[in-house]
Amino acid sequence: VTVSDDDLLRVFDDLQIDHDNKAHYAGWLEKKLLINRCDACGRLHHPPLSMCPECWSTAVTPEAVSGSGTVYLKVALYQGPVIPEVAYAEPHVLVTVDLVEQNGVRFTSSFRGDGTSVEIGSPVHLAWGTRRGSPYPVWEAGPG
Ligand SMILES: [Zn+2]
Numbered sequence: 428v429t430v431s432d433d434d435l436l437r438v439f440d441d442l443q444i445d446h447d448n449k450a451h452y453a454g455w456l457e458k459k460l461l462i463n464r465c466d467a468c469g470r471l472h473h474p475p476l477s478m479c480p481e482c483w484s485t486a487v488t489p490e491a492v493s494g495s496g497t498v499y500l501k502v503a504l505y506q507g508p509v510i511p512e513v514a515y516a517e518p519h520v521l522v523t524v525d526l527v528e529q530n531g532v533r534f535t536s537s538f539r540g541d542g543t544s545v546e547i548g549s550p551v552h553l554a555w556g557t558r559r560g561s562p563y564p565v566w567e568a569g570p571g
Contacts, residue, residue: 430456438561448475450489458555458562461489462532471529494553495571496524498545499533512558517542522566524551539565 430453436444439452451474454461463475467484471492478485500523505515513519520542523535538545539556545568552571556563 441559447477451475454489454491455562455564459491460494460534460553460564462492462526462528462534463487464490471526471532473532473534492526492528493571496526496534496551498547498549498551498566499523499525500535501538501542501545501547503542510558512556512563513537520545522551524566534564537563537565539567541568544568 430438432449435449435453438456442452444452451461451463462471462473464471464487465479465482465484466486466488468479468482470479470481472480472487475487475489477487479487502521503518504521505518507513507515507519520538521535522538522545523533526532526534537556538551539554545551549568550570551566551568554565554567556565
């Protein structure tokens with residue numbers, strides 16, 4: 428991931444970018460979902476932290492995950508922040524997904540497609556949309 432901190436802050440000026448999460452968001456620009464793995468104990472964690480919450484090692488490395496998982500939580504938004512690419516009339520569905528790589532490691536984002544077709548436990552896969560002109564991770568129905 429080669430984007431500078433200044434460029435990352437400019438591209439994602441609507442997000443709270445910090446030193447702990449900057450690699451995660453820089454990954455979006457390359458359409459990679461980067462999740463921190465602890466070099467000491469091997470555990471994944473998300474949201475990104477500079478220290479492993481399991482063993483407290485500070486040796487953590489972001490790595491791309493497969494983007495396969497199952498729906499853990501589904502939320503339908505009828506109102507929300509004004510985002511050019513988001514319409515709330517349908518409503519807009521967000522899902523929290525249990526990633527296949529490790530039990531309990533989850534990633535939340537928009538669901539793209541018929542929101543009524545997805546339920547708790549449904550298999551989903553990562554895809555990429557566009558939000559404010561930049562790549563944005565979305566979930567779609569079906570295994571990856
Ligand atoms: Zn660890």
